[in-house]
Amino acid sequence: MSLILDEYKDPQKARRILDAIHSIVGDKKIKLMEVCGTHTQAIFRYGIRGLLPNGIEIVSGPGCPVCVTPNSFIDTLIALSEIESCIIVVFGDLLKVPGSRSTLLKEKSKGKDVRIVYSPLDALEIAIKEKQKMVVFSGIGFETTAPSIAVTILEAEKKDVKNFFVLSAIKLLPPALKSLISSKELPLNGLILPGHVSAIIGLDEYRFLAEEYSIAGVVAGFEPLDILMAIYSLSRMITTHSPSLENKYTRVVKPKGNEKARKILGEVFEECDSEWRGLGLIRRSGLALRREFSHRNPLNVISVGVESSKENPDCICGSILRGVKKPTACLLFGKTCTPENPIGACMVSNEGSCAAYFKYS
Amino acid sequence: MCLGIPGKVIEIDGDSGYVEFGAVKRKVNLKLLAEVNVGDYVLVHTGFAIEKIDREEAEKTLKLFQDISISFDEIR
Numbered sequence: 001m002s003l004i005l006d007e008y009k010d011p012q013k014a015r016r017i018l019d020a021i022h023s024i025v026g027d028k029k030i031k032l033m034e035v036c037g038t039h040t041q042a043i044f045r046y047g048i049r050g051l052l053p054n055g056i057e058i059v060s061g062p063g064c065p066v067c068v069t070p071n072s073f074i075d076t077l078i079a080l081s082e083i084e085s086c087i088i089v090v091f092g093d094l095l096k097v098p099g100s101r102s103t104l105l106k107e108k109s110k111g112k113d114v115r116i117v118y119s120p121l122d123a124l125e126i127a128i129k130e131k132q133k134m135v136v137f138s139g140i141g142f143e144t145t146a147p148s149i150a151v152t153i154l155e156a157e158k159k160d161v162k163n164f165f166v167l168s169a170i171k172l173l174p175p176a177l178k179s180l181i182s183s184k185e186l187p188l189n190g191l192i193l194p195g196h197v198s199a200i201i202g203l204d205e206y207r208f209l210a211e212e213y214s215i216a217g218v219v220a221g222f223e224p225l226d227i228l229m230a231i232y233s234l235s236r237m238i239t240t241h242s243p244s245l246e247n248k249y250t251r252v253v254k255p256k257g258n259e260k261a262r263k264i265l266g267e268v269f270e271e272c273d274s275e276w277r278g279l280g281l282i283r284r285s286g287l288a289l290r291r292e293f294s295h296r297n298p299l300n301v302i303s304v305g306v307e308s309s310k311e312n313p314d315c316i317c318g319s320i321l322r323g324v325k326k327p328t329a330c331l332l333f334g335k336t337c338t339p340e341n342p343i344g345a346c347m348v349s350n351e352g353s354c355a356a357y358f359k360y361s
Numbered sequence: 362m363c364l365g366i367p368g369k370v371i372e373i374d375g376d377s378g379y380v381e382f383g384a385v386k387r388k389v390n391l392k393l394l395a396e397v398n399v400g401d402y403v404l405v406h407t408g409f410a411i412e413k414i415d416r417e418e419a420e421k422t423l424k425l426f427q428d429i430s431i432s433f434d435e436i437r
Contacts, residue, residue, distance in 0.1 A: 004419050005367060013426045020429050038363050065362045091407075093362060119408025121390060141407075144363040148409040151392050196363040199404065199412040222365075225426055232429060251419040252365075252404055252412050261393040261411065351362060 008223030017228040018051055025053045025235050031187060032056065032234055033323050035177065036194035037064030037351025038222055044360040046224040052231065059186070059323035060356075062176050063194055065141045066093045066349040067321055068276045072309040073140075073169045074099030079304040080136050080167070081112040086298075087130060089123040090138040092116045093349045096342055100309045120152035120166075127156070127164035136298045139168040144196040146170045146287055147261035150268035153289075153296055165298040168288055171274055173197050174205040175285035181213050186323050190216035190234035192227065195249045200265075202257030206245050216243035219253050268293055277345060278318030317344035320353050327354040334358055365404040367414055373399055380405055 007013070034040055040060045043049060049058060062068050078099055081088045088104065095105045095116065108114040113133075117123050120137055127135035139149050149166060156164040173194060181188065193206055198219045209215040216237040220230035229248050237243050247253055265287070274286025294300050311318075314332050319325035327333050327346065337343040339355050346352035350359075368380035373391065380389040380403060390409045391397050403410035 004416070004423065007423055017426060017429055036363060063363075091362065119390075121408055141362055144365070144406055144411065147393050147411065148390070148407045151390065151409065194363060196365045196404070196406065196411065199365070226422075229422070229426065229429075248422065248425075251415045251422060254412075258393060258412050260395045264393065349362065 005223065008221070008225045010225065014224055014228055017225065017232050021056075021228070021232050021235055022053050024239050025055055027053070027055055028239060029055045030057070030189050030235060030238050032058045032190045032192060032231065033061045033188050034058055034192040035061040035063040035173065036192075036197065037067065037349065038196070039192055039194065039220065039227065040064070040353060040356050041351050042222050042224070042227060044356040046227070047360075048224065048227055056231070056235070060320070060353040061191075061323055062180065062276065062279060062321045063142070063173060064346070064349055064351040065145070065171065066097055067317065067345045067352045068171060068176075068278065069097065069140050069169050069345065070275045070277045070309065071098070071100045071311060072275065072306070073167075074104065075101070075306050075309050076299070076304065077104060077136070077138055077167065078102055078107055079306045080298060081107050081114055083134070083302065083304070085132065086134045086136060087113045087115060087126060088136050088138065089115050089117055089126060091140065094138055094140060096348045097345050098312075098343060100307065100311075120149045121155070124152050124156055124161060124164055127161050128159070131163060134163055134165060134298065134302070136165045136167055139166045139170050142171055142173050142194070142197050143200045146269065147200060147258070147265050150264050153268050153293055154264070156296065164296065165301065166289065166296050167298055168269070168286070169274070170269065170287040171276065172271070172285050172287065174201070175282050176276060176279055178208060179279055179282045179285070180322060181209070181215065188215055189238045190218070190243070192230045192234070193217050193219040195219060195221045195226070195253060198247075198249065198253045198257065200258050200261050202253070203245060203247055203255050210243045210245055214243050217245045219247045219249050221249040221252065278321035312343050315344035317346045317354070320346050327357040328361070330354070363406070365406045365411060367402055368405055370397060370399055370401045370403055370410075373397065380410065
């Protein structure tokens, strides 16, 4: 299999697909969005933008969980970290995300107990070892990550780990895409759809793109040829005025997704309205713990005072996440805002547009 | 953050197992998969196998790349 996956990087095949893209697009203008932050990073890393016809513009969308998590969530985690018996456990990306007044990294350096894990199960292990402490796992991510968090919560129930909590800011991508597209702020012809979100949810939730908005969509993998193939298919659909939904990541994505994962997800979480940086409050675009698991929400156990959240007025992360502005249009970009000292969330994660522009442009 | 790493299942023990990523071996939770066997390739995200990788489909996609090249040659 690893040999097969190596072929997805084959430069000769890439050249042929690129030739085909150039041939069908010619000097037509096409605007695409890559929704997923992992695609953003891959497109930059492989230098794909520079190889495409001039008429193809690719903008980055709201698919970086760290980027779309609003300041208020970081502020709440920081407030929780001030409780002496509390351990905050996060995925590494979250550490440098600026809240309204501080970051978890700064709080850690002041002595707060903030720990980084690779898996939510690692957070549960911490709770098992540190029984006297309240262990709060920061539940950020999309549909890809949510089932892992759900399994971890069920494990905590099974093992009766009473001191394990999850502060959920889990987000659902399709409602955000619908909100973005229905706003008509950004005229798009096609979307490169997220491969690993789709591995869980399948294809049905994207059907509105072509059916209601005549926007082409292709679910894509993350190797260079996967991405080029998606761009080829989108270009073909767009230039022949026949937008539809295609799955070009069939080795992983099944039409109905991972049904077992979704069943587990539904046992633990339910849809809720959710606040997105840049996109505002979107109906039913997040996941909250079901009532049976409400004792796992730290805010139901302990009350914390969180001052009202504020954003840096010069940061344009919001417009960048909606695809309407490029990072280079920001006054802070590369000057006061760098990956070492990020002012906006999109400069923090490797998958953020600003970080990708900074690293590769 | 939705990064998934492909690896090969080399051992299964109840709900978890060991997955080999090149020279690296790691314990992975398999609870999200309806069925998995030793030798299967899986996609691993945050310590969980979130889906199996279908070898036949992987080969079909490679064939598709080939077909694009051929049909493009025909147009030319």
